[in-house]
């Protein structure tokens with residue numbers, strides 16, 4: 195099969211469209227013919243073997259990048275219920291050292307629990323673009339942040355992949371949402387449904403005087419220490435990147451009503467199903483900034499690197 199892969203850790207220029215063996219699913223896996231994938235910052239971390247990327251993928255070559263997929267089930271293992279050949283499914287591969295393949299490829303073998311039915315309301319590109327990003331937002335807001343209806347949340351980095359879904363999912367959970375972004379993307383974040391949009395350069399988090407029940411630091415540019423003044427009693431600071439600041443935050447909250455936490459997203463079929471339901475109900479809108487064919491994957495990765503993206507970049511396979 196054709197896949198975009200690198201024969202070493204390195205740069206975007208090391209990626210080549212090449213022929214690689216088609217994966218063979220195990221008993222608890224399904225083989226998906228990938229129709230679309232999506233770009234994530236993790237791709238560049240894995241390729242560059244930096245910023246924690248070594249913990250997100252096996253060091254096996256050729257290194258096929260890509261986690262998100264949406265496509266059609268072509269083979270099912272003996273223990274891969276509830277999936278059937280012909281089902282349209284989406285999901286993402288685990289961000290883990292055990293992950294050997296990637297979704298910038300014509301086929302991918304995925305665990306049965308790492309896929310769920312794609313909503314008929316969205317395209318394969320839109321579904322793939324939601325897989326990691328919307329699931330991360332859901333697990334961060336609902337599970338780690340324990341966000342409840344009527345509460346106030348601040349999403350730091352509301353214009354990117356995770357942030358665009360975090361704004362929408364927080365609204366779907368009944369919260370009042372404030373979100374930060376760069377000045378040029380404020381209209382986009384307002385369209386996503388944020389009640390208040392803050393230019394992070396004009397008003398840094400340290401200058402905010404309001405308080406929140408949850409600060410979700412998607413951009414992970416802050417820390418519990420610099421956000422503690424923003425938290426109501428019982429409130430939580432949740433980040434997507436581990437850091438020394440996180441350790442200090444965990445220590446500071448040991449004897450406090452406030453909480454500090456880190457989310458590492460996991461592929462959970464029930465969460466994918468919830469996201470599909472929200473798409474069906476029109477509670478979630480797709481977040482695709484642009485779509486590139488597989489042959490243009492390097493250009494797509496450069497586009498993400500440029501910082502000009504609103505939402506997600508999808509890849510048509």
Ligand SMILES: NC(=O)c1ccc[n+]([C@@H]2O[C@H](COP(=O)([O-])OP(=O)(O)OC[C@H]3O[C@@H](n4cnc5c(N)ncnc54)[C@H](OP(=O)(O)O)[C@@H]3O)[C@@H](O)[C@H]2O)c1
Pocket residue numbers: 234235236326327330350351352353354355356357374375376377379394412413414415433434435457458459460501503505
């Ligand atoms: N732990 C996990 O499970 C997990 C899961 C998914 C992603 N992540 C990580 O989370 C991060 C975000 O992922 P993503 O897919 O949303 O990335 P993305 O699409 O590139 O979005 C990055 C966001 O950060 C914002 N940003 C940049 N500098 C900022 C600043 N100084 N203050 C506030 N916001 C700022 C950007 O806003 P502007 O573009 O408007 O500047 C944009 O909204 C990445 O590091 C990614 O690897 C972790």
